[in-house]
Amino acid sequence: MSEVRTLKVALLGCGNVGAQVARILLDDADALAARSGARLELSGIAVRNLDSERDVELPRELFTTDADTLVKDADLVIELMGGIEPARSLILTAMQNGACVVTGNKALLAQDGPTLYEEADKAGVQLSYEAAVAGAIPILRPIRDSLSGDRITRVLGIVNGTTNFILDQMDSTGAQFADALAEAQRLGYAEADPTADVEGYDAAAKAAILASLSFHTRFALEDVYCEGITKVSAADIAAAKEAGFVIKLLAIAEKINNAKDGGGEGVSVRVHPTLLPREHPLAAVRGAFNAVFIEAENAGELMFYGQGAGGTPTASAVLGDLVSAARRVVLGGPGRTETTTGYVPALSINASTTSYYIGLDVADQAGVLARITHIFAEHGVSIEIMRQTIHRDAASRVESAELKIVTHRASEAALAATVEAIKGLDVINSVTSVLRVEGV
Amino acid sequence: MSEVRTLKVALLGCGNVGAQVARILLDDADALAARSGARLELSGIAVRNLDSERDVELPRELFTTDADTLVKDADLVIELMGGIEPARSLILTAMQNGACVVTGNKALLAQDGPTLYEEADKAGVQLSYEAAVAGAIPILRPIRDSLSGDRITRVLGIVNGTTNFILDQMDSTGAQFADALAEAQRLGYAEADPTADVEGYDAAAKAAILASLSFHTRFALEDVYCEGITKVSAADIAAAKEAGFVIKLLAIAEKINNAKDGGGEGVSVRVHPTLLPREHPLAAVRGAFNAVFIEAENAGELMFYGQGAGGTPTASAVLGDLVSAARRVVLGGPGRTETTTGYVPALSINASTTSYYIGLDVADQAGVLARITHIFAEHGVSIEIMRQTIHRDAASRVESAELKIVTHRASEAALAATVEAIKGLDVINSVTSVLRVEGV
Structure with missing residues (x-):
């Protein structure tokens, strides 16, 4: 047998998801090696504070505050710090040094994706981010690869578990928004500051990523019309229910052709509370689950369903990307992260x-x-x-x-x-x- | 701009799916070229009879009965003839000549997959077969790539639309099997000789493929316990309904550890009519739709839903594979078709x-x-x-x-x-x- 190569994996960030990624890298090393064709050695975990409490017991010597040095010595870099800086600079450094990068940083991708994609192309490395949208659900790879021979016409996604839980509570108990939010916070489904979730910002970042891959065009956060669920009242929910609908916060990206009305062709990317008929497949997606419903010209209707958040489920998506990147490194050949050949304009919400x-x-x-x-x-x-x-x-x-x-x-x-x-x-x-x- | 390369695509077979694949290759040539990085030129369509009626109007000069010559001159080969020979020999010839192959031939894969995988590895070409299981639903690539860092513990699939339609009819109308089958035949959902569907053989081939990818082990058709739906009576359906269940023909692959009972560890691969609680996500899969439900250690529960058959939907899966293979050819680097590193034994139905x-x-x-x-x-x-x-x-x-x-x-x-x-x-x-x- 030929000698098995070792690839150094740098982990940036050790929160909810990062800690589970580290655990699986250590616990499942043999299985991951068999599937990657290389041993994936966790070379270090960069954190801001060495003494923070972690969800998982991990070897003390792996931790460092020197992310820069860790990144420069890695074959594969996993970025799970979140936020824009220093995540952005570290990812760019990693790619310039020839490392493939796996990230779950939807805010960074939605805000500054093009810079990252271009750097990945230039460096010939793979940049993957399955964990950034809909947690454990394999959705970006199917859109990018499996549907690459089709034309997607519309994407409807329940991509934020917090708001889905709150709307679900309101629907099943008749509660007002404020009470359902308090319940979600009590159960740990909503953060103390729930703004990013309830105002739809988290879903909007995911909508930009879904739209970019689905329509082979770069959409940024500012292309997304965004309306959260804070104004949805118990009366709205009751009225919807009576009429046979359920209210969901949907991330929507759809091709629109207004040519016959004198308008242009383009893609509308938006997030807003939406009435769905109760028999629609997305209507049955309850609690903190996520689902993405896709309509394509040839494939017809597809739906992908699973856990949209949580440390362990999201870690599954990160590791899938990591093993795929490792295979690519072992087998040779550059990665390819996106195809922006569509050039369809983003339409304003008014269109x-x-x-x-x-x-x-x-x-x-x-x-x-x-x-x-x-x-x-x-x-x-x-x-x-x-x-x-x-x-x-x-x-x-x-x-x-x-x-x-x-x-x-x-x-x-x-x-x-x-x-x-x-x-x-x-x-x-x-x-x-x-x-x-x-x-x- | 650099010159765009042209890749020659040979199509073997021009039935329901093949005709749609040819149509899309011709109609969507520009979009496919943009996504592949190469022009995909349909160099010919091999058929048994030049004068057969086709679903789609296609240029007469593309047709040939000389599959062998067509294959030897192609960069990419799409095999949609079905059956074992000559499909098997043509695929082997194609790969030996350095062509990547896309096939939807579940019977061949379930019977003789290992020969094909080994030849693909040896030749360094890509062998893809997303269309072989669950039509348009991207399921094999998510299992192979997206879940490659996880451990799948169980797969439950509704992978045969004909039997799902029949059982659905029986459930909603109270019909006996024979009447529901006749109705399915009348509507074109079942063939004149429905044996392969109703006896579960089609689902069994798909179960073998799903199990092989999910458990990184080669399972063949003879490893699959197979029981069809011909013995399911209206009384069974009624009793199930009364108890809050629905009867589905499921393809099941699950990891079983009987060590504590003195047995071994292994994978049970089986197809049989199964009671599912009505609130289970698979229970809502109606008519000719397919769905695959996956349980993985980290990801938890996932479901993939869509059209399981039909010329156009299945063509979407074929073209997704084709574009991915073309990208690989353009970017360089060998393909990788499977990882058989699990070596878990197939268990008999008794285990x-x-x-x-x-x-x-x-x-x-x-x-x-x-x-x-x-x-x-x-x-x-x-x-x-x-x-x-x-x-x-x-x-x-x-x-x-x-x-x-x-x-x-x-x-x-x-x-x-x-x-x-x-x-x-x-x-x-x-x-x-x-x-x-x-x-x-």
């Missing part, structure tokens, strides 16, 4: 079209429906379903009237103008919900 | 353990339950749930009594012995169902 659910609190007067439908027609927004519910008091006097409208696909711009005009009607007490709908 | 559902038609006599439970205990099979239903006539006389039992996990051998012993009891009129259960 995207979707169906809408609109809830209105209206005066019960003759002619109200006619006035409202007239405004929809004026703005070119077609109504699919309209339902009026009259609430009466004990003496059968009308207390209030609710109007629920689901539109056909319309542009954001047309819808916004419609809602603005309706708000100006004297017969409208309030617009109670405006929610986007997918999957119908 | 596998699962839960069972057993339906009994019993005499309504005092002491019957005691005698039956005694037999289970004697054979070391533990009962999880037992429910007796007494049917009475108009005069309240007992007409019959039904006993439904769900066991804890037990070995096939112990279960078979238990059922044999129960059949011998004079208080048993008949054993109405014995069905395996997963996902509880």
Whole structure:
């Protein structure tokens, strides 16, 4: 038998995921060597504070605060520090030194991906980041490789477990957002500062990555329209439920051709609370699970489902990338990280079209429906379903009237103008919900 | 810009899938070139009969009956003829000539995979076969690459759309097997000779491929225990439904450690009708769709869902493999098709353990339950749930009594012995169902 080569693996960061990656590298060394064709030797773990508590007991001598030296001496570098700097500089140094890099840093990729991809191409090394989107679910490799002979037309993803858990709680218990968030924090599903999750920023970074791979074009964070779940009320959830929908925070990337309306062709990348029919495969994705639903011209509908977060599941994705990179090093040949040959423009949210659910609190007067439908027609927004519910008091006097409208696909711009005009009607007490709908 | 290389692509076979592959190669040439880094030129289509009707209009001059010459002049060969010969010889010739091969030939892979893998390794070419299992669903590449740093413990797959459609029909309409099969034939979901599907042979070939990749060990068709759906009755389906289960034909590969019972460690690979709880993610896979559910030590539960058959969806998988192979050729470096480093033995069906559902038609006599439970205990099979239903006539006389039992996990051998012993009891009129259960 030929001598087995050893590849030095530098680990940057030892949080939730990093600690599990280190554990598996040490515990499963033989299996990983058999699959890689090389022994993967954990040469060190760079941390900010040597004395921090870790989730896993790891040999003290592996730890260092000198990330720079560790990186320069490694064949493979795993970056799990998060944040922009020093992660960005360390990754660039690693690649310039000929090391393949595995990262789970979605914020960095969404903000400064192109710099990293270009450096990887120039250095002929592999840059992989399966862990950056949807935790343990193999989704980036299938999009990049398995679907490379197809044309993806739309991606819908539940890619943030925290918000999915909160919406799920609201749906099953009727809780308000604040209470469901508190419950998520108590159970450890939401952080003390939940902003990145509940405002949709985490999902937006993942949407940019999914869109870039799916449409062979570089999309950055600023191309993503982002709306979180903080304004979703218990009343919205109840109304959706009654109408046969569930509300999910979706990361959406879809090809849109507005040519017939005088607009251009492009990709709309967006994150917002979305109504989905309860029978849609994504509607059944509960709690902290993630799933990505893909529509492609030839493949049709595909769905990928699994755990979207957690140290051990995410470590699985990191190690898959690491073994693949190691194989590549052993077998020779450069890595290839992306193909940006599509050059489709990112469209503003105003150019995207979707169906809408609109809830209105209206005066019960003759002619109200006619006035409202007239405004929809004026703005070119077609109504699919309209339902009026009259609430009466004990003496059968009308207390209030609710109007629920689901539109056909319309542009954001047309819808916004419609809602603005309706708000100006004297017969409208309030617009109670405006929610986007997918999957119908 | 550097000159773009052209790679010659030979297509063998022009059926349902082949015709779509040819169409996409011709229609999407520019996009495929951009993603591959080389122009993929369809150099010819080998068919048995030049005058056969095709699903798609294709240039007449591409067709040839001389597969051998076509293959010898190709950089990339797509084999979609099916069957063992001449497919096997043509693939070997192609690889010996340095061509990468893409095939969807599950029967050949399950029967003679090792010969093909060895030849690919020797020739340093890539052999890919994503289309062989679960049509359009990217499943083999995620198992091989994305999960290469994890340990898969179990794979449960709905990998045959014909049988899933039939079982789904039986479940939703109460039809008997024969009627549901006739309906599937009428709609084109089942062939005139449905043997390969309904007897489970097609699923068994796929199970062998899934097990080989998941457990890094070569499993052949003869390692797979195979039981089709022809004996599943409307009564079985109804009983399952009443108990909260759905019956699916599953391809199962799971790691089993019988060491504590004096047995060995190994992998059980099997195909059989299986009860699944209705809330299991696989239970919702309807009609002709496929899905593969994977359990891995670190990743936890994953599911991959999509269209399992059909010309266009399957062509998507073929083209994904083709583009990946072309990239490899352009970038240089050998392909790698499998890692058989696990060397775990295939276990006989008798060594596998699962839960069972057993339906009994019993005499309504005092002491019957005691005698039956005694037999289970004697054979070391533990009962999880037992429910007796007494049917009475108009005069309240007992007409019959039904006993439904769900066991804890037990070995096939112990279960078979238990059922044999129960059949011998004079208080048993008949054993109405014995069905395996997963996902509880």
